[in-house]
Amino acid sequence: MISIGRTTMRNVKRWRDGKMIERWTAAGMLEAEKRLYRAQGFRDIPALQAALRSCLREVIGSEKEVA
Structure with a gap:
């Protein structure tokens, strides 16, 4: 570039x-x-973001229950 x-x-x-x-x-x-060139799998990025958000919510939710 x-x-x-x-x-x-x-x-x-x-x-x-x-x-x-x-x-x-x-x-x-x-x-x-x-x-x-576009990165391979660039169309799957929104699905990855959704999965990461879901996982993050689960982790944050379990931390609140422990505290």
Whole structure:
């Protein structure tokens, strides 16, 4: 990702101000985003979150009963 950003910024011939640097950095990151892969199983993340919340509720509930 960093190398793609560097490639984009290498093409800039004249830096004018800080805002221009931000724009070119954003353009480089958008270009890098196109080449990134999604993590395997990313569609299952909501189910994982629900299972973790359920488990957490059980643990918190059992701690309250002990106390």
